[in-house]
Amino acid sequence: MSDRGQREPDTGSFSKVLFPGLRLAYLVVPKAKTERFTDAAGQLGGVGSFVSQATVAEFMEQGHFSRHLRRMRVLYSQRRSYLVDALSDIFGSRMAIQPQAGGLQVLAYPSTGQSDALLAQAAQAHGLPLQALSRWRMRPSSSGGLLMGFSGFATREQAYASVQRLRAALDDVWAPAGHRVRAASPRA
Numbered sequence: 001m002s003d004r005g006q007r008e009p010d011t012g013s014f015s016k017v018l019f020p021g022l023r024l025a026y027l028v029v030p031k032a033k034t035e036r037f038t039d040a041a042g043q044l045g046g047v048g049s050f051v052s053q054a055t056v057a058e059f060m061e062q063g064h065f066s067r068h069l070r071r072m073r074v075l076y077s078q079r080r081s082y083l084v085d086a087l088s089d090i091f092g093s094r095m096a097i098q099p100q101a102g103g104l105q106v107l108a109y110p111s112t113g114q115s116d117a118l119l120a121q122a123a124q125a126h127g128l129p130l131q132a133l134s135r136w137r138m139r140p141s142s143s144g145g146l147l148m149g150f151s152g153f154a155t156r157e158q159a160y161a162s163v164q165r166l167r168a169a170l171d172d173v174w175a176p177a178g179h180r181v182r183a184a185s186p187r188a
Contacts (some may be wrong), residue, residue, distance in 0.1 A: 002160060007030060008030070009027055009028060009029045009033070009037070010027070010028040010029070011025065011026065011027050011028075012025065012026055012058055013025040013026075014026065017068070017069065017072065018056070018068070019188055022052060022056075023048070023052075024048055024049070024052050024053065025048075028116050046116045047157070058163060076150070076151065079150045079151060079153045079154075079159075080099055080150050082108060082150065082153045082155070082156045082158070082159035082160075082164060083106055083148065083153060083159045083162075083163070084097050084106060085148040085156070085159070086156075086159040086160045086162070086163035087106070087163055089160075090160070090164065090166075090167050091108075091163075091167070094110060094111050094112060095103055095109065095110055095111065096105075096108065096109040096111060096176045098145075104149055104150060104151045105147050105148060105149050105150070106147075106148050106150060107145050107146070107147060107148075108145060108146045108148060109143065109144075109145040109146075110144075110145075110146070112174060114173060114174070115132075115134070115144060116132040116133055116134050116144025116145055117134055117135065118164050118171075118173060119132070119134040119144075119146060119170055119173060120132035120146055121133075122169045122170060122172055122173045123146070123166055123170070125169065126165055126166070126168065126169035127165070128162065128165060128166055128169060129149065130146050130148055131146070131147040131164070132144060132145075132146065132147075132149065133145040133146065133147060164182070
């Protein structure tokens with residue numbers, strides 16, 4: 001739990017770490033708030049599948065969940081590096097990469113000064129599911145960025161192929177401004 005003083009609840013979903021079809025979430029509540037949350041949960045109804053809950057509980061008790069998380073951390077760290085390497089090699093200084101310590105996404109900040117929404121739209125037109133950071137801002141900001149997922153890159157070559165497609169998409173936007181980027185091959 002991130003709240004060391006245990007003042008705030010912590011939520012999550014097993015769908016994100018096991019498989020999407022599971023549709024099972026959790027809520028860790030500080031001891032002082034347990035009764036209030038239990039009462040509220042009783043009024044809401046909609047209890048999840050007892051079979052799924054029992055299966056996940058046994059999976060955790062037997063230590064399988066911890067092993068699974070360790071494997072996934074290694075796997076996703078590798079996939080993160082595939083994307084970061086491809087972005088660095090293909091875009092160079094035109095894209096400042098900010099990998100996150102956790103999660104399944106990388107932040108990239110184009111140095112061209114163009115709207116992140118425009119760049120994300122160009123990427124999406126090429127079938128790349130990027131998101132503009134400005135979409136998530138409450139107030140306007142001069143710095144925009146792109147949010148890119150990496151969980152689907154099983155190989156370095158897949159990451160490079162995807163980033164090459166991104167380069168082609170952004171070249172369409174950057175070309176008038178003289179920002180064409182060079183092609184690159186996957187690192188060995």
